[in-house]
Amino acid sequence: MFKKVLIANRGEIALRILRACRTLGVDAVVAYSEADRESLPVQLADEAICIGPADARRSYLSSPAVISAAIVTGCDAIHPGYGFLSEDDSFAEVVRAHDLTFIGPPANVLERFASKEATRRLLGSLGLPTIPGSNGILRDDAHALEEGERVGYPLLIKPAAGGGGKGMRMVRTPRELEAALNVCRSEARAAFGDDSLYLERWLDETRHVEVQVAVDRYGRGIHLGERDCSVQRRHQKILEEGPTPALSVEARNELCTRAIRAVVSAGYENVGTLEFLVDRDGAFYFIEINCRIQVEHPVTEMLTGIDMVAMQIRIAAGEPLGLSQADVVSRGHAIEFRINAEDPEREFRPAAGVVDRYLAPGGPGVRMDSHLYAGYEVPPFYDSLLGKLIVWAPTRAAAIERSRVALGELMIEGLVTNVPIHQALLSSEPFLEGRMTTNLLDRVGSAAFLAAAARV
Amino acid sequence: MTDDHNPAPSEGASPAPRTADARAADHAAIGRLAEDLVPALIAKLAASGLGEIEIGEGTWTIRVRRPGSVTPGHTRRATDRPSRSQPGHAGHGHAPGSFEGHRTARDGKPGSGSVPGSSNGAGPVAAGEATGPIAQRTPDDGPQPHRVVATSPAVGVFQPRADIQPGTRVRNGDRLGAVDMLGIAQEVVAPADGILGASLVEPGQAVEYGQELIVIEMAGRTADRSEV
Numbered sequence: 001m002f003k004k005v006l007i008a009n010r011g012e013i014a015l016r017i018l019r020a021c022r023t024l025g026v027d028a029v030v031a032y033s034e035a036d037r038e039s040l041p042v043q044l045a046d047e048a049i050c051i052g053p054a055d056a057r058r059s060y061l062s063s064p065a066v067i068s069a070a071i072v073t074g075c076d077a078i079h080p081g082y083g084f085l086s087e088d089d090s091f092a093e094v095v096r097a098h099d100l101t102f103i104g105p106p107a108n109v110l111e112r113f114a115s116k117e118a119t120r121r122l123l124g125s126l127g128l129p130t131i132p133g134s135n136g137i138l139r140d141d142a143h144a145l146e147e148g149e150r151v152g153y154p155l156l157i158k159p160a161a162g163g164g165g166k167g168m169r170m171v172r173t174p175r176e177l178e179a180a181l182n183v184c185r186s187e188a189r190a191a192f193g194d195d196s197l198y199l200e201r202w203l204d205e206t207r208h209v210e211v212q213v214a215v216d217r218y219g220r221g222i223h224l225g226e227r228d229c230s231v232q233r234r235h236q237k238i239l240e241e242g243p244t245p246a247l248s249v250e251a252r253n254e255l256c257t258r259a260i261r262a263v264v265s266a267g268y269e270n271v272g273t274l275e276f277l278v279d280r281d282g283a284f285y286f287i288e289i290n291c292r293i294q295v296e297h298p299v300t301e302m303l304t305g306i307d308m309v310a311m312q313i314r315i316a317a318g319e320p321l322g323l324s325q326a327d328v329v330s331r332g333h334a335i336e337f338r339i340n341a342e343d344p345e346r347e348f349r350p351a352a353g354v355v356d357r358y359l360a361p362g363g364p365g366v367r368m369d370s371h372l373y374a375g376y377e378v379p380p381f382y383d384s385l386l387g388k389l390i391v392w393a394p395t396r397a398a399a400i401e402r403s404r405v406a407l408g409e410l411m412i413e414g415l416v417t418n419v420p421i422h423q424a425l426l427s428s429e430p431f432l433e434g435r436m437t438t439n440l441l442d443r444v445g446s447a448a449f450l451a452a453a454a455r456v
Numbered sequence: 457m458t459d460d461h462n463p464a465p466s467e468g469a470s471p472a473p474r475t476a477d478a479r480a481a482d483h484a485a486i487g488r489l490a491e492d493l494v495p496a497l498i499a500k501l502a503a504s505g506l507g508e509i510e511i512g513e514g515t516w517t518i519r520v521r522r523p524g525s526v527t528p529g530h531t532r533r534a535t536d537r538p539s540r541s542q543p544g545h546a547g548h549g550h551a552p553g554s555f556e557g558h559r560t561a562r563d564g565k566p567g568s569g570s571v572p573g574s575s576n577g578a579g580p581v582a583a584g585e586a587t588g589p590i591a592q593r594t595p596d597d598g599p600q601p602h603r604v605v606a607t608s609p610a611v612g613v614f615q616p617r618a619d620i621q622p623g624t625r626v627r628n629g630d631r632l633g634a635v636d637m638l639g640i641a642q643e644v645v646a647p648a649d650g651i652l653g654a655s656l657v658e659p660g661q662a663v664e665y666g667q668e669l670i671v672i673e674m675a676g677r678t679a680d681r682s683e684v
Contacts, residue, residue, distance in 0.1 A: 034666055049611060049664045052610070052611070052665045065610065067638055068611050069611045
């Protein structure tokens with residue numbers, strides 16, 4: 001096991017990793033930017049080190065700064081969290097070159113899965129169904145139009161690197177495709193430093209279902225069930241739950257079993273998530289793999305009782321899984337609400353400011369992962385995630401009831417948050433019936449969705 | 457933009473009252489300088505990229521210098537540190553050679569001492585000013601501190617320049633040393649003109665971004681005079 005881990009991230013995930021390190025008896029150093037000096041992970045850390053200014057490019061995204069911080073504080077491993085440097089294979093390689101361990105897949109594994117388009121072909125060849133799409137990366141506009149014609153409209157333009165909905169566009173005609181290519185390229189370049197795009201056929205009314213996997217260095221892998229992340233706004237997940245209400249127990253088992261077989265064959269290592277689209281008929285298509293801990297990992301933790309972050313650290317340290325598939329038992333139902341500092345009334349514009357009062361909800365099955373405290377000033381430089389409310393209960397209906405109570409208790413004063421959208425979801429029929437698709441909010445627009453919920 | 461208008465050498469050791477004529481001549485000269493010369497000099501300086509321009513006329517000289525003393529970025533870094541990290545930086549009791557020593561202020565129990573959000577800004581500034589030396593201020597010095605601190609531009613290992621020591625006169629922007637960040641030398645520069653004061657860290661010590669490294673006693677009128 002590691003002696004000391006550098007936590008190269010911020011906010012709730014830095015706190016989550018700090019807690020996992022403490023559970024494992026591993027010392028941790030929180031690396032922070034000047035804007036996060038007063039943040040909770042820095043306050044709670046035994047050791048913290050300022051690595052740069054507020055600008056993430058010179059702090060959380062600067063691999064020299066992060067690695068230098070790890071070296072001068074005597075760390076032997078770096079946990080990148082999610083976002084920032086977490087899926088950067090060249091960063092992982094530089095970390096390794098400095099005799100440090102990157103907590104995540106080894107650099108060569110990350111590199112193998114770095115291109116979404118190549119991963120789609122690799123896992124497709126290993127038995128996972130994929131959505132029909134372009135043959136490889138789009139070379140230029142002419143090639144895009146040619147491939148678009150072959151695959152058939154409507155189409156989804158996707159960047160080969162990165163995630164989070166950036167650089168993605170749905171287009172219905174060749175004209176729309178041509179018009180969107182440049183925008184997608186520049187968005188992808190700005191977000192991931194790589195403007196390669198590919199095309200996928202657009203499926204209407206789909207569900208987003210993902211499978212959590214864990215594979216150790218010795219090729220032993222387990223799946224930890226699936227999560228349904230269909231509630232999205234412009235490709236950004238808002239609410240995640242498990243198990244998915246979209247599939248039967250048998251179908252879920254088949255999906256998870258095929259997913260873990262494919263990634264083990266592909267030589268994957270560490271924790272990861274395979275994302276699928278599920279269509280109206282229950283057919284599933286692999287779309288991409290996330291080679292890191294995910295925002296919504298607590299859903300799986302609540303269902304299985306397994307500490308995913310501790311597991312991730314142990315695998316990176318070379319320990320065997322120590323669990324077989326039969327040891328993973330999923331109980332009950334869990335829902336995670338992403339609490340963001342953004343205004344649902346104003347097109348989800350991000351908000352920054354001081355948290356005047358903060359009260360986390362409690363009660364059976366209620367968990368709040370958040371870095372907030374009263375008096376904390378949310379800096380304007382980073383993403384708007386304030387925390388995650390995770391609610392567990394024996395059944396989905398009971399989890400929804402508990403969620404209503406918990407959301408009602410949650411008090412964040414001084415900032416505008418997206419809590420109203422969650423409350424609206426909890427009174428939305430498609431959600432209550434478990435029929436939500438990824439276009440639930442975007443079809444009507446969030447404002448109309450809120451207004452409709454207010455009338456109920 | 458500051459300007460030093462040095463009285464002519466004619467002003468001797470004996471501060472004898474000057475004649476009305478001499479005073480009138482001085483005032484005329486000052487008026488001409490302020491209205492004609494200074495704006496022209498400022499424009500010239502801005503266009504030149506030079507740090508400073510000095511010209512003389514008769515018994516008067518005028519020197520125009522770029523906003524040297526304290527650039528906003530440096531002020532923020534030097535003084536905006538929360539009070540809890542001050543003890544390690546304050547200059548007197550730093551533990552040599554160890555990063556942990558610098559961290560001692562934070563090594564207490566979680567939540568003890570520093571309540572999250574207890575002080576946001578007011579404390580650190582006050583602390584920075586209070587530790588300043590002899591507060592001999594002339595009115596036109598404004599609210600500037602009399603000492604500033606060169607801070608670390610990166611996280612890494614600090615090496616001061618070997619050829620400078622306390623007492624050396626430095627100018628704003630002078631290189632004082634470097635922080636090695638993974639083999640990349642990041643220059644530590646003087647944030648203001650002044651006299652090199654105490655070093656707050658040892659050569660070869662690990663430092664974090666924004667950490668206070670070297671005190672600069674600022675060159676005010678006091679320092680200028682003591683030099684003559």
